[in-house]
Amino acid sequence: MFKRLIVFGLMFLTEGAWSQPQLMLEMGGLWQHRNDVQITPEQGTLVKFDRFGRGPFFHSRLELRHQLKGLGSGRHGYRAVVAPLNLRVTGQSSEVVNFNGRDFNANQDFTVSYKFNSYRLSYFYSAIVSEVQQLDLGLTLKLREAEIAFRQLGVEPSIYDNLGFVPLLYLNHQWFFAESWALHTNFDFAAAPQGRALDLAMKIRRSLSEPWTLAAGVRTLEGGADNNKVLTFSWINYAVMDLTYQF
Numbered sequence: 629m630f631k632r633l634i635v636f637g638l639m640f641l642t643e644g645a646w647s648q649p650q651l652m653l654e655m656g657g658l659w660q661h662r663n664d665v666q667i668t669p670e671q672g673t674l675v676k677f678d679r680f681g682r683g684p685f686f687h688s689r690l691e692l693r694h695q696l697k698g699l700g701s702g703r704h705g706y707r708a709v710v711a712p713l714n715l716r717v718t719g720q721s722s723e724v725v726n727f728n729g730r731d732f733n734a735n736q737d738f739t740v741s742y743k744f745n746s747y748r749l750s751y752f753y754s755a756i757v758s759e760v761q762q763l764d765l766g767l768t769l770k771l772r773e774a775e776i777a778f779r780q781l782g783v784e785p786s787i788y789d790n791l792g793f794v795p796l797l798y799l800n801h802q803w804f805f806a807e808s809w810a811l812h813t814n815f816d817f818a819a820a821p822q823g824r825a826l827d828l829a830m831k832i833r834r835s836l837s838e839p840w841t842l843a844a845g846v847r848t849l850e851g852g853a854d855n856n857k858v859l860t861f862s863w864i865n866y867a868v869m870d871l872t873y874q875f
Contacts, residue, residue, distance in 0.1 A: 649875045652691040656847075656868035657684035660715070663742065664852075665727075665776055666859040667788050673725045674859070677740045680719030687866055688712065695754070703757065705764070709748040711827075713849075713864075716741050727778045730786040738780035744862070745773040746827075748816065750798045764800040768816045769793060770825075776860075788858070794818060794825060808835040812843060823853035831870070841872040 660678035689712075695705035718739045725732040732738045752766030775789040800814040815828040831845030847868050852861030 648695055650693045650872055651875070652689075652693070652870050652872040654687075654689040654691070654868050654870035656687050656866055658687045658713075658864050658866045659683035659685075660862075661865055662861060662863040663715075664859070664861045667728045667776070668857060669854070669859040670856075671729070672727055673721075673723070675721070675725060675727070675740070677717055677719065677742070680740065681715075681717035684867075685715055687868065689868075689870075703754040705752055705754070707748075707750045707752070709746070709750070711746040711748070713744040713746070714742070725778070727776075728786045728788045730778070730784065732778055732780045732783055732786075736780060738778055738783075741775070741777040741779070743773065743775040747771040747773070748796075750816075752798055752800065760804050762800075762802045764798070766798040766800075768796040768798045770796055770816070790858075796825065802833070809833070810835075812845070822855055823851065825851035829868070831868070839874040841874070842869070843872070844869045 660682045662676070663678040664674060664676050666672045666674040690710045691707060692709075693705065693707040695702050716739065718737055720737055721732075721734055724734050725738065748768050748770045750766050750768040752764040754762060754764050756763040770793065772790070772792055772794055774791070775787060777785055777787040779785045796816040796818045798814075798816050801812070803811045805811060810833040812831045812833045813829070815826065817826050817828075818824060827847070827849050829845060829847040831843040833841055833843040835841050845868060847866035849864045849866070850862065853859070
């Protein structure tokens with residue numbers, strides 16, 4: 629058993645252990661369909677700050693995907709994702725807004741900064757591999773870097789931040805419906821009594837001259853939490869394009 633672990637570790641450390649690594653850069657615009665926050669749920673004011681600015685806002689995302697060549701006939705693999713999300717809007721309320729224990733004046737501009745950066749590492753297994761489709765199933769460990777800040781002239785800023793890990797289910801499917809063309813769907817998802825998270829993308833992918841692939845489509849990010857510290861819910865939609873380089 630110990631020898632097998634050593635061999636497995638060496639496979640990860642050697643260049644020959646990898647097959648078809650891919651690097652994808654995704655860019656586009658995003659729109660807030662809904663973005664609610666109330667901190668704390670008992671004393672804070674429910675603020676629907678999507679009404680202060682729905683977008684579009686700039687979006688970018690970087691994803692690295694590797695499949696193991698020497699294990700399970702190349703069906704095992706992993707991906708790493710860096711998905712930043714930073715929004716900033718300005719608005720007013722006709723009533724005093726209490727956020728995270730601090731009051732912000734009515735009928736005076738205040739600024740909301742919303743950060744929800746996501747860093748993910750996924751393991752997947754290619755359950756189906758054929759000439760017309762590929763289906764990957766796996767698990768994702770997500771590091772969530774969240775921060776909501778309220779600022780107003782003459783009032784001390786109030787910032788609520790949270791850093792934590794979230795386990796997600798991962799699914800990736802490609803259907804090659806014509807030569808050089810594919811319908812690509814993938815998502816990370818989790819649901820629990822404390823909250824839920826969904827990141828779903830659907831794209832049409834076109835193979836260009838090697839080693840490049842171009843895709844265009846839509847993405848939706850939805851989820852929130854409801855506990856004794858925070859009540860939040862977000863629904864954000866994207867129009868995206870991506871360029872993939874296969875090493």
